[in-house]
Amino acid sequence: MATAIRTTLRAGLPDRYLTPExxxxxxxxxxxxxxxxxxxxxxxxxxxxxxxxxxxxxxxxAWIGTRIEADAA
Structure with missing residues (x-):
């Protein structure tokens, strides 16, 4: 399941909201x-x-982007 989510996020936004899992x-x-x-x-x-x-x-x-920017600074 995690691989499918990663692939979907790389290719574009998934067509559903994400769960905590x-x-x-x-x-x-x-x-x-x-x-x-x-x-x-x-x-x-x-x-x-x-x-x-x-x-x-x-x-x-967006959260990932802020984490990447914070780590780069």
């Missing part, structure tokens, strides 16, 4: 890390749809 797979981090990022507000911005947490692919791409 998708984010964990994408960055090869434990799911707990994704939730810790959210709690600390240091990870990609997510939003709730009812009780479900989702991430917009565009927001994840």
């Amino acid at each position: 998708d984010i964990a797979d994408l960055f090869s981090v434990p799911l707990e890390t994704v939730y810790a990022w959210r709690k600390k507000r240091t990870g990609p911005p997510g939003f709730r749809i009812g009780k479900h947490l989702r991430y917009a692919p565009e927001a994840v791409h």
Whole structure:
């Protein structure tokens, strides 16, 4: 699944919102890390749809860009 997500993100934006599990797979981090990022507000911005947490692919791409810029500085 992670490979499919990476391929989709490289080729363009996926046609669906990403789940916390998708984010964990994408960055090869434990799911707990994704939730810790959210709690600390240091990870990609997510939003709730009812009780479900989702991430917009565009927001994840923007977050990656800010991380790359911060590391380059």
